[in-house]
Amino acid sequence: MGGFPEGAPCWADATLPDLAAGKRFYGALMGWTFDDDAEERSGHYTNAFSGGKRVAALVPKRDGRMPTAWGVYFATPDARALAVRIRAAGGQLVRDPVQLPPYGTMAVAADPGGAVFGLWQGAGHTGFEKSGEPGAFCWTEVYTRDAAQADRFYEAVFGFEGRDLEETDGDFRTWSPAGSEPGPDTAFGGRSLIGDTFPAEMPDHFLVYFAVGDCDATAAACVELGGRVTAEPFDIPYGRMAVLADDQGASFAVLQME
Template sequence: MAVQPEGTPCWADAMFSDVEGAKSFYSDVLGWTFGEASSEFGNYTQAYSDGKAVAAVVPPMPGQEGMSQWCLYLASPDAAATAGKIRDNGGEILMEPMAVGDFGTMLLASDPSGAVFGVWQAGDHEGFEKIAEPGAFAWAEVFTREPDKADAFFPAVFPYASKRMQDDSADYRVFQLGENPALGCMKMGDEFPPEVPAYINVYFGVEDCDAAVDRATKLGATLRFGPMDSPFGRFAALSDPQGASFSVIDMARTEGEMPSFS
């Protein structure tokens, strides 16, 4: 897969204190297989679906132990320039741009409401080798209590156009790259406990949402929402046994009319 346009979700990884437990869980729920851990890069371990790279897991670095969380990376042709835009628009750089061998350059940042994300300037590693299929990244949404801040920030940093859903029941918008939706943004309501910070929720495709939820909960995951039918697919939100939030979606099972955005 070629280098993605600026702002495209291009990779996802997560830190787990129990990497072997995470590998076992996601293998059973999403059908992933795993490559060899790269000791040169902190035992970073890639996950594969049908032999194609779809994500990675890694143990925490010293001092970073804590609750596990998925991190979404957005493509950039120049990570240092993107870091400057992040600072200029009220975001925070959590980890300065860092070359990862010949694979590329990464940084970690947060938007003004605290949602953490990564930026990836591709080298030899161009990102997802498979998307929008079972076992692979399907979608992502910024969950924030301050959607106006996210709505100003992300289109200022990346070449997004922001479109809001014409539905009074939800404060939802989509950041688009041309005609292609890249990232969603949803206001966190009362269903989110106040201690839950803003975050980016990553969706992975599955062949059967209900079966995936059943497998996940039997392995110790917590069902947070759903399963629910939608025009985009049948989906559910979960927290894995180590606390990392993610969603699963069966994109082949759709119901209802697509909402309007403007």
Template structure:
């Protein structure tokens, strides 16, 4: 695939204390295979769906052990310039822009509402080699308790246009041009207070119910669903190491897509 435009999701990875356990779980649930471990880059290991790079797993760095979490990376034409905008609009840099060999340049940041995300300026590694096919990334949503802060920050940094979903949920969609690239959901009181704001990553599956059943067999926990929606049949899971993600069968839809309205 070509390099994604500025602000578009372009890669996802997660730290796992038990890398072999993560490989076994996601290999069974999402059909991933795994490449060689790159010891010179912290034992970073890429995951593949039908031979295409779709994500990566990596052991935690010393001092970062704890609950695993998926990290979504947003594309940048110039990571240093994006980092400057992040600071300008009230975000926090957790890792300053850092070259990763000739693969590209990364940084990690936190928005003012507490959501952690990555930035990736592509070099030889352009990001996802496939999207929207079984095993591959297809969508993500910012879950935050301070939607006003998120709605001010992300569009300012990445030039998103905002649309509001015309239903009872506090949900917005961030667009780049005519392409919807991210959702933003308010975290309600249903979320325990110890759950931090986060970005929920969706991976495509051929059969949502089968993926949920296989995850449960391997120690995963069902958090939501399965439920058929106008966008596909989906469910949210936590893997055995605590990382939350969603699966969606894009071919099984039900109902009408809600109306949206542009936000000034």
């Protein structure tokens, strides 16, 4: 499993209509470099690197019905056993566990509210080689319209230790690994309530965050590269963040951490 505790975010990838355009965009915005043998080795599944370390991947869309989106994967030592727990807790399997030798075993699931996430049982590909630093993944959270339902599901399936942030009146809950003391030192993700400020048509979904050195400069660069700023840079207790969309419409967040 690559040293990731079960339920920890261990990988992220973006499914895009135009892989070459995605490489240009994220190469310029995040400073990423990419596999140069992806076509021969893995059918165009292209790993992204920051400082020579694996941090994410870009995936070409093979079906127009697939969303253009960033997705997060949670680590597990046994994807099939976890799939059973997901179904028992009211979730569903979008894609049953499948082995991808020599890299590992993957599955795609959805929680009771419809938010989609991946499972990864690592072997040759264990997941992030770098995280929590500029240019790499640093956080994820599920946005939901039913906070109680989401809390029950993820805490039952993964054993997450949840902690409501007092200043949010229960609208935001952080997650820490099973068996740990919940708090800012152990939290790796969370649950956020979709409130009235969000569009009524917005479905439950995960948002993937990447750390950056300068949030405002990154947001400005995103626009220059053809992307959009969907939430202007603002301060939070952990730093300064913004929500962006790339030039093909995939949403993600950036966080300048204190």
